[in-house]
Amino acid sequence: MGTPSIPARRRIGSSHTTFIYDGEILMDAMGFISGITQAVSAYRAAAQTLDDAKIAAATNELQVQLTHLGAEVIAMQNQSLQATERERALLREKNDLEDRIRELEKKVSERERYELVDVHKGAFAYRLKATSADGEPGHYVCQGCLDNKAMKVVLQRQPVTMNKDAICPQCRTEYWFNWFTR
Ligand SMILES: [Zn+2]
Numbered sequence: 001m002g003t004p005s006i007p008a009r010r011r012i013g014s015s016h017t018t019f020i021y022d023g024e025i026l027m028d029a030m031g032f033i034s035g036i037t038q039a040v041s042a043y044r045a046a047a048q049t050l051d052d053a054k055i056a057a058a059t060n061e062l063q064v065q066l067t068h069l070g071a072e073v074i075a076m077q078n079q080s081l082q083a084t085e086r087e088r089a090l091l092r093e094k095n096d097l098e099d100r101i102r103e104l105e106k107k108v109s110e111r112e113r114y115e116l117v118d119v120h121k122g123a124f125a126y127r128l129k130a131t132s133a134d135g136e137p138g139h140y141v142c143q144g145c146l147d148n149k150a151m152k153v154v155l156q157r158q159p160v161t162m163n164k165d166a167i168c169p170q171c172r173t174e175y176w177f178n179w180f181t182r
Contacts, residue, residue, distance in 0.1 A: 032065070032068065036065045036066065039061045042061060043058040043062050046058035046059075111146065112132070113128060114126035114141060115129050119175060125155060126141045126146055128141075142168035142171060142173060144171055145171055149170075151170065153168050
């Protein structure tokens with residue numbers, strides 16, 4: 001492999017400072033380190049010449065590189081942190097959606113166990129299909145609650161002294177039934 005190639009836009013001295021969190025951070029860091037190494041070499045070379053102007057220029061360049069690196073390290077840390085937070089938020093969202101899908105699938109399959117029937121002269125309720133009983137006794141559920149609130153509420157028989165045969169304990173809708181003896 002050797003020295004990783006640094007894209008031109010990422011070379012030291014360019015004004016490009018925007019990082020993309022896609023695994024290229026290492027390459028950027030190596031680019032900065034090689035920039036500092038160069039600045040240190042330049043400083044050493046300048047120091048050997050004992051030329052004040054060259055030493056000052058090399059010192060200045062070294063400081064620039066170090067300042068640059070410090071800023072970039074902070075930027076990298078921030079970006080990495082943001083990426084982690086984004087990942088966590090996305091994961092949470094995904095889990096929430098999966099829960100919601102499971103919940104809906106459960107409701108749909110529960111809803112499919114019932115069929116709409118005329119319980120008394122055009123009054124409707126849902127009746128448990130005999131084929132879906134799965135050991136449960138036959139019963140009816142409130143049409144309004146199931147269709148409008150996605151809520152399964154079993155209709156309860158009213159005492160014979162009451163006006164109607166059955167009632168929904170949730171929405172209080174009362175039902176006449178063809179088959180309850182009054
Ligand atoms: Zn109801």
